[in-house]
Amino acid sequence: MAIGPTTPLTHDSAIIIVGGAGTIGSSTALHLCRRGYKDITLLDIYGFPSDYSTYGPSQSAGASDINKIIGTSNSGTRGEISEMTMDMWRNDPVFKNYYHEVGELSAASQPEHIADLRKSYEAKSSNRIKSKDLRWLGNRQEILAHCPHLANGLLDGWQGIWNEKAGWGAANDAVDSVGRELRKFGVKMVFGQAGMFDRPLIDEATTRCIGVITKDGRKHHADRVVMATGAWSPGLIDLAGQCVSKCWIVAHLELSEEEARRYKSIPVVYNEEVGFCFEPRFIRNHEPGKDRWIIKLCDEFPGYTRFMETTPFGAEEPIEVSVPRSHSAHPTDTVPEEGRRRLRRVVEVMLPEFKEREFVKSYMCWCTDTADAEWLFCQHPSYPGLYLATGDSGHSFVTLPSAGSQVVDLLEGKASAERMRRWAWRPGQGDSEGTGRGGIAPKDLNDLDGWAHGDDERAE
Template sequence: MVAIAKQTDKILIVGAGCFGLSTAYHLLQRGFLDVTIIDRSPSLPAPDAASTDLNKIVRTSYNDSFYTKLAHEAIQAWKDTDTWGDTYHESGVLVIGASTNPSEAGAAAYANDVAIGARLTRLTDAQAIHSMFPTGVSLGPFTGIQGYLNQDGGWAFAAQGVAKLLERVKALGATVVSGKAATELVRREERAIGVRCADGEIFGADLIVLASGSWTACSFPELDLGLRCLATGQGLVTIQLTSEEAERYRDVPVVLDWSSGFYAFPPNHENVIKIAVHSTGYSRYVSGPSNPVSTPQTVTSHGQDGLRIPQEVAKFLREQLRNVYPGLATKPFAMTRICWYTDSPDGDWAIGPHPDVPNVLLATAGSGHAFKFLPNIGNLVADRIEGKMDPVLMEKFAVDREFKKVDMSRRGEVLKDLGSVPLCTPEDLLP
């Protein structure tokens, strides 16, 4: 295998989120000498980036054993408090609506967790599920539901994790420039020699790493990434608890319902509970030079309107919350937000050179499950840059790969246009 870049090359990373910062960290650790990160946001971590969130699930429960093993490795790194402080919280992850019977469909995640020696408790009925929660927590009936608790997982305070890695990358010598929205590649024949920003400034480079998340396709429409890096919006809400309520729910596990996509976190340090859904989500197409491109609508671009979620999502989350924590379903939603992800059709990431521009490497398409790998996802990217990636993984993450499967959790339904559905009003936040 041939390296894409050498340690003395000038590396430009577009995007200071999960992929971008982790890549910079691992390149610097390997001895790369000239690493620059630019980001569209005037302040970092970017307030509207998917990686800048209250919390993200950290789990090893995957149908694909590659991600199970990589997540297990990430969790060991998260436990390094010298690096991450209290970013990681090992609350356990309660997976419901998932079979643990090897003869049934959907049991691969459980089998993969068993294979890595995770601390698992099979839950075969409602009584067993109820026993996983502290006394005094108001719980739904869970009638006819099975699942399991994985104690080797929990959640990460996402924004804090990004902030800590940002500071670490700076300390290692990276140049980080905020407020630089990339608009196009500057090319010389078949190679890119830099990136032009909205203000006209050009950042030159030998290798350009596009780690700009859900802004990748719309920032570089000339690459025609289309459905390979599709920006999709996912709705989330928060619930403000009193200090007494928070103490009652403090030790609950993360709840992940695979049958509906609903998930809920324990309260954070501000006594806030976040609930959300892992689903097909919503697009927002904006005209581009050739084809319309799905483009995020956030608080940065659209003010408070960028925080409003579809009414149907608010209703769904209220109904699902009632099934899990009926005592909380009577409380108003404190805040809503659309979190924008970058989806690939098969749910695998895009880590590799663009087929038409060999010195432009994509590191994106997190497909809603990348953040937990913040400590080690950049190691994969660095392997690809240095020509050390396993050929099997090169094919798995190739930008121009043939999609042999469909991620039904993200592409299983019709993708709705955000502009075609009514968005929630203050009244929709009330119980």
């Protein structure tokens, strides 16, 4: 293998994707295959959802979920590729069966939040393609015309955007579909403990990354290594504080078949002051006799961090990093008591029929934020050949069909100068344009009770 600061990228180049069974990693592998690359290896501790029985369940990251909101965006790169993204959700054979265009209501009741929604509505309405699908809903009557299931909800002061051409994606199923397609292409996959990342393999003479060393000590050589490791990224590679991993909380309500029938095909309802919920899904369980109808709901808040002292690759000494605690490794974990109260409020406001019903599951879903909510897609400045594909900021699943095309553009040197600037290695740059989450700082899980039900407090 040629070693040097740069090596030409060809269709025969060996490419390793760490975190390859997740959203950005699997999407990158798919676009590499479609562009003719032949030597692709995925490394991940958890495989695709259909590999549940072999590698265990991945239940903490965005792609490991029953559904996610799918719709257009105004923000940054995601906004620029919205048309490509939605076209692929609707028409690409890998994705089209997993997108459900039931419509979406984005609402608020507080004046400042209504003003923000109105600004977003006007921006989208200026787009000739998007505008025909949008309508401003200014009162309860107009909202109920599109969302009659909210008739008993607490909608005082609600206004917002109705988007006819939005809905939800079946997250696990869509990622599994990508996995099946990658197997057809002959992509090599190393899952389980053998696929668990330990550190990059660095050539001492050139500082070039020439592969990956996994936890079992095996060396996997490559011409390019892509770190698509989501919320785990800051604990694996020192990112100089550019990403902060946070979690949001999720709960499941079980419905009877008759209840599910009444709520079938309801729109996605998102209120930034309360939370959001979806139509019920029939979930086939891995254990016989435990199939069930589930409504997934989430609250909306600044998220939680979990800072711990750790030493990611590239750090000279231990540093404080927010590190996920994996629900997959700790399946008895739930959510903090204050979070459970917020989840109950979502039910009381949007689904009051079920306000006395207990959750059948609650857990935390992790992502990693950049200050400006733009991706961190770049070559590591100190290690040529090591590429970062992270910084999802809670919005990458919607771009599952298209995010990988952006990573491949980066690898091939085809990304525009403007996108390279946005995605660049940018410690301390901040968010001068106010495009990040903003708001109050998140609380830390170490300061909260009621969620960790195991005795292992290590980062997993």
